[in-house]
Amino acid sequence: MASDESSTHSFHVSGEKLRAVLARDGFVRIAQAFSPEEVHPFQQACKRTVDLARAGKWPYFRTLPKQFPPWTDDVSQGIWGVQHLLHPDMPEKETFEKSHFGDTMVNAVTALLQCSRDELVLELCNMLVRPDRDFALRWHRDDMPGQVAVKMYPGDIGFYNNNILHRGVCDSKNERMTLHGTMGLVGTDTSRARNILQHGIGKWAADCGFSDLPPGMAQLADGMKQRLLAMGQGHDGGYSQQD
Template sequence: MATAVEPPTAPTNHTTARATATPSPYAAARAALSRDGFVVLPAHLFLSIDLPALRAAASTLTVAARAGHWPYIRTLPKQFPPWPSDASLGVWGVQHLLHPSNPSHTIFARSYFDAELLKYVAALIDCEEEELTMELYNMLVRPDRAFALRWHRDDILASATEEEEMDRLARPAWHAQWNLALYDDASLVVVPGSHKRARTPEERAADPYEPHLPGQKVVQLKAGEVVFYNNNILHRGVYDEGRERMTLHGSIGTARAGKERARNVLQHGVGEWAAEDDFGHLEAGMRARARAMREKLVELGRSSWEVGFYSKDE
């Protein structure tokens, strides 16, 4: 079962180092993700991420979204894009945190382009940091009424055959996806190990909203913790309208993916504004990283066909 990855303890001498070689925390995180399909990283690994500032910015943007002043929202009861921009339907997500018209987009950008976070992303994708591509940064919030997502894999339709599932699962994910909890959270439910196999007969026959699948695990996050997960693990979300929830939901890809990731990323509309912001308010080193990653996203948009929507609202 995936657990929080801690930095290794430094050996006391060279003999001990050879005898008890401990993998780096990045390698340990990658091994856990490969084994279980998810891994929880403790908040102290990301000390430069400003949780109070993120909470304040997230609260302000969520209030604006619920009041109809931010059009980029996920509305009830729809699980997948495209979503109507009608806040009166009820809001369960806020899109495009990095949009230049968001007054707090620089605060969110500092967490998305955080140097330590990017080191883990590169390790999990198994690529160089220079290959990383900006993708999506959204937020999942307390719904206006009780709401749950069906069991799903992000890039595999529920109607897929066993052979189709295994064909997709055998290919690289080409990206890292994570949830950063701004408050304690227990919304994500996963079936560990299911990212490596087709669904069992029981899973195929289960109700889409089945509350208990064999082997499922509720991922418990403390504020500031990050869970990385394979987006094709069998998973769902269960959201309590009576409990505050603000979770930053991000993904970063690699230039190696080419058009493989185009539809899943561009169907969210990020290509409509990504070229507008030069991240000029970020510190010099982070600004350079952000611009380089954004340019790879812009190029993905230029080179891709009309991607449409990969709708799983079946």
């Protein structure tokens, strides 16, 4: 379990403290960033979306046992993730947008990155779910000396540096619905374009509208979308891993 030192127990913690914990430990957990009242509609939207994907009525998912895209559309071995929660055709799109573009998330991101909202780039918003059979990603399967198991609760937000040694084992006996999102920063390494666009977001982002959101949130989301589209100009495609 995460130690108190690697967790913050109030969303109003300073950006300086967030950055210090992330730099020291490689991750930081913001406990109860979302209230129970805010979490409930997220949970209901997640459940409906997972049911849709398992029934074959949502075409974007991660299939077992493959770790990286592209994934096949063969669900016979089960799924372990649902892709493209901000897609124009996603029935629960508005709820996922509010979790992704709302002040709770964006304030934490800008505090960690020390940037303005106008520098953020739209990237990924996906969900990892209970697999249909026990499954571990190809890398970092074994227990590591001194490892820390970070226990997350509904309403928590976790940020981590994906360059740290980390692992995850998906247990088919325990329900799981965790939202996973990334936001980019303008002017970063161009290799990031491949890492993001390999997931297919570039195929539909231009058609994504945000008129269902409050004006300020919609303006933020549209600006992030435009910066994503600019990032994708001249990108030659391809995948970052051949697995």
